[in-house]
Amino acid sequence: MKQFEKAVSAIGKLSARVSSWPDGVTPVVPAARNEEGFWPSGFRLAGINAGIKPVRKDLMLLLCDGRASAASVFTTNLCTAAPVELSKSHLSVSSGRMRAAICNSGNANAATGEEGMLSATRMAADTAAAFGLKPEEVLVASTGVIGQQLPVAKISEAMARLDASLGKDLWLDAAEAIMTTDTFPKFFGVDVSVTGGTVRIAGIAKGSGMICPNMATMLAFLATDATIEPSLLQEILGAANALSFNAITVDGDTSTNDTASILASGRGPEIIRGSDDAVRFEEALKMVMTMLAQMIVVDGEGATKFVEISIQGARNSDEARMAAMTIANSPLVKTAIHGEDANWGRIIAAAGRSGASFVQDELAVSFDTVPILKPGLDARFSEEEAKKIMSREEFTITVTLGNGPGTAVVWTCDLSKRYIEINGSYRS
Amino acid sequence: MKQFEKAVSAIGKLSARVSSWPDGVTPVVPAARNEEGFWPSGFRLAGINAGIKPVRKDLMLLLCDGRASAASVFTTNLCTAAPVELSKSHLSVSSGRMRAAICNSGNANAATGEEGMLSATRMAADTAAAFGLKPEEVLVASTGVIGQQLPVAKISEAMARLDASLGKDLWLDAAEAIMTTDTFPKFFGVDVSVTGGTVRIAGIAKGSGMICPNMATMLAFLATDATIEPSLLQEILGAANALSFNAITVDGDTSTNDTASILASGRGPEIIRGSDDAVRFEEALKMVMTMLAQMIVVDGEGATKFVEISIQGARNSDEARMAAMTIANSPLVKTAIHGEDANWGRIIAAAGRSGASFVQDELAVSFDTVPILKPGLDARFSEEEAKKIMSREEFTITVTLGNGPGTAVVWTCDLSKRYIEINGSYRS
Numbered sequence: 144m145k146q147f148e149k150a151v152s153a154i155g156k157l158s159a160r161v162s163s164w165p166d167g168v169t170p171v172v173p174a175a176r177n178e179e180g181f182w183p184s185g186f187r188l189a190g191i192n193a194g195i196k197p198v199r200k201d202l203m204l205l206l207c208d209g210r211a212s213a214a215s216v217f218t219t220n221l222c223t224a225a226p227v228e229l230s231k232s233h234l235s236v237s238s239g240r241m242r243a244a245i246c247n248s249g250n251a252n253a254a255t256g257e258e259g260m261l262s263a264t265r266m267a268a269d270t271a272a273a274f275g276l277k278p279e280e281v282l283v284a285s286t287g288v289i290g291q292q293l294p295v296a297k298i299s300e301a302m303a304r305l306d307a308s309l310g311k312d313l314w315l316d317a318a319e320a321i322m323t324t325d326t327f328p329k330f331f332g333v334d335v336s337v338t339g340g341t342v343r344i345a346g347i348a349k350g351s352g353m354i355c356p357n358m359a360t361m362l363a364f365l366a367t368d369a370t371i372e373p374s375l376l377q378e379i380l381g382a383a384n385a386l387s388f389n390a391i392t393v394d395g396d397t398s399t400n401d402t403a404s405i406l407a408s409g410r411g412p413e414i415i416r417g418s419d420d421a422v423r424f425e426e427a428l429k430m431v432m433t434m435l436a437q438m439i440v441v442d443g444e445g446a447t448k449f450v451e452i453s454i455q456g457a458r459n460s461d462e463a464r465m466a467a468m469t470i471a472n473s474p475l476v477k478t479a480i481h482g483e484d485a486n487w488g489r490i491i492a493a494a495g496r497s498g499a500s501f502v503q504d505e506l507a508v509s510f511d512t513v514p515i516l517k518p519g520l521d522a523r524f525s526e527e528e529a530k531k532i533m534s535r536e537e538f539t540i541t542v543t544l545g546n547g548p549g550t551a552v553v554w555t556c557d558l559s560k561r562y563i564e565i566n567g568s569y570r571s
Numbered sequence: 572m573k574q575f576e577k578a579v580s581a582i583g584k585l586s587a588r589v590s591s592w593p594d595g596v597t598p599v600v601p602a603a604r605n606e607e608g609f610w611p612s613g614f615r616l617a618g619i620n621a622g623i624k625p626v627r628k629d630l631m632l633l634l635c636d637g638r639a640s641a642a643s644v645f646t647t648n649l650c651t652a653a654p655v656e657l658s659k660s661h662l663s664v665s666s667g668r669m670r671a672a673i674c675n676s677g678n679a680n681a682a683t684g685e686e687g688m689l690s691a692t693r694m695a696a697d698t699a700a701a702f703g704l705k706p707e708e709v710l711v712a713s714t715g716v717i718g719q720q721l722p723v724a725k726i727s728e729a730m731a732r733l734d735a736s737l738g739k740d741l742w743l744d745a746a747e748a749i750m751t752t753d754t755f756p757k758f759f760g761v762d763v764s765v766t767g768g769t770v771r772i773a774g775i776a777k778g779s780g781m782i783c784p785n786m787a788t789m790l791a792f793l794a795t796d797a798t799i800e801p802s803l804l805q806e807i808l809g810a811a812n813a814l815s816f817n818a819i820t821v822d823g824d825t826s827t828n829d830t831a832s833i834l835a836s837g838r839g840p841e842i843i844r845g846s847d848d849a850v851r852f853e854e855a856l857k858m859v860m861t862m863l864a865q866m867i868v869v870d871g872e873g874a875t876k877f878v879e880i881s882i883q884g885a886r887n888s889d890e891a892r893m894a895a896m897t898i899a900n901s902p903l904v905k906t907a908i909h910g911e912d913a914n915w916g917r918i919i920a921a922a923g924r925s926g927a928s929f930v931q932d933e934l935a936v937s938f939d940t941v942p943i944l945k946p947g948l949d950a951r952f953s954e955e956e957a958k959k960i961m962s963r964e965e966f967t968i969t970v971t972l973g974n975g976p977g978t979a980v981v982w983t984c985d986l987s988k989r990y991i992e993i994n995g996s997y998r999s
Contacts, residue, residue, distance in 0.1 A: 220923040221924075222931050289917075289920065399920050488718040489717075492650055494649070495827065496648045506650075
């Protein structure tokens, strides 16, 4: 299957999991490569090869026609990459009014010290010079190998070609240019009805956590035509992020470069703080980010299965999340999922070491709608039914802790030999 | 290689890593199966097949000729197995004066509810009846499949044969009877000079964390001829455990059954609280437990390499341990070790998400004595030298955080395809 078709197929499967879209929110799925009208108005994009990688696209530009409201969430890893540091500083200096985001793949510009910071600064300065912006209006991102200096001269030399390639519908070129070992580009969009009309939100993303051979990074670039204050946009992005990109895990390894940024062009209706529109906008953004996050899990290194871990009845939502993440990251749970083994003992053992509080006797586990373990440690279930569910490409494991109102949902994939192959291979 | 020879070979390699044994402590390595005089005096042991497994030994008894001082450390997993609960209660009721430990393999008696607790209770009662003890003088342990009821009748029926098999030098039979997917039995001993003469400490252990296909458990049974109060023995065991069994990881999955117990027969010299002897006894016990712990890592599922993760310069020892454990459990670090790839970026990225505090610029990484990353993110190292070290069966990764006096050492293994094979296979 070609990459674009693979992406559309993933969207189809993941959309089928959505029982109902939030009120006023309609998914927008393009039917063809670079389909016109998918990306929110007020932006142009480009994706080209700058020579960092031999052949494939490796440089993306997202340019807003005017000043956009911008917001970003960044990795919490202490070994922060240079572009992350620089983008944080630019967002602050510009009070969240930005014009562009530039991103290269093939090199993470992480653990590169002062020279790396000079390279990131030059990426921003060259972009600003080429497109008539101020350097502090440019967000910078990088993804790829850690600990090697960025060949920044190649990026500088590519500015003219980047300019020549810009187009308002080239979102797929952009999505392809930020890929590392992703096997398909990730994109998704929604329309959301608000008081003043319709707002479009769309985004592209790449790479699942630190899952690539020495490559790093989950990156997402989101755009909307909404008119919205940067501070409100930042609040909404943070809230939506907690339940989308922060709810996925492939291998538990938080990268040095993780970034999700959104630019709002202001061409469309206004979203006002405290309004119903703001609530709806947040719901819609969360749907876009969740779909992109889930596409990352589907495309996890070596992944053959997509599994939702749903925790019910935790003491509170923090404990629910601890249990969900511990189960989702357990190598024993992930290999059992891979082997289609209804090994509920590993699931409750992972919950038991997660730090979440519960009484063993109250635990319940189900796969989709089939109870596997009932309270009282009653594990009389049909192996046949369990196997039938586990043989699917996607299913949900629900664990009920019986200890309160706390819930959490995270998405993960199985752990296969292919993961070892990919990540055990030599860097060069 | 036969199992016994494999164990002796592992001891040889791990002993070679010890730069110097603590003062007055001499390792005792038996040269032959069930060699006489290896086990401390005052005990008899047996290991037989009780029919829980088809052919291999699956039932162990460690019997003290008189009342022993006893101490145990147990799993912190909330899904505690029945034998763990029962043993805790027996230790408390008997004020740490115990006569025996009985352990089966092939079934963990975990997540088995009330029936499981009745089975564990019956194991203790039958042992007590057969050997003229009180039930509360018996420690009970189980290891194997989770969530299936223990065929306890088979254990009851095996008591007479267990009695007939008892011998004071049958420590290897005992070590074999507690194995699950271990590929070799684990045993080690030391002599330690104290004021009143010489004390012998020896132990057997099995299984590395929750690494078996639906099997659980790290178990260790230690014995000494020392005369020592239970409360002091418990303190010393706890302290030694923190730096030995609690410093290893194969897959980060803490089992439901983990137990390390020690019985002191009182045949030998006395160890008095606060004395130099007590310090020396603790050092000696720590050596025995460390060697057993390291043998567990060497025999980790699919492991081909034994790696020490040493953290220097952390803010404090808690942060050092967080960094060490995060690096040791990172699938990306473990696959890079497997692939013999000097991927220092993954190591510092794992440290960066561990919660330990540091400044990226101060980080240093070395493999054995070869610097890989120097402060200032200087990663000019010889790939050839790095490869030479990583191609070894065992080596040390030292990470210096440059942020204080805190240190920690943990031991881990690589992550190979064989781990996926073993743990992805169906339970039955």
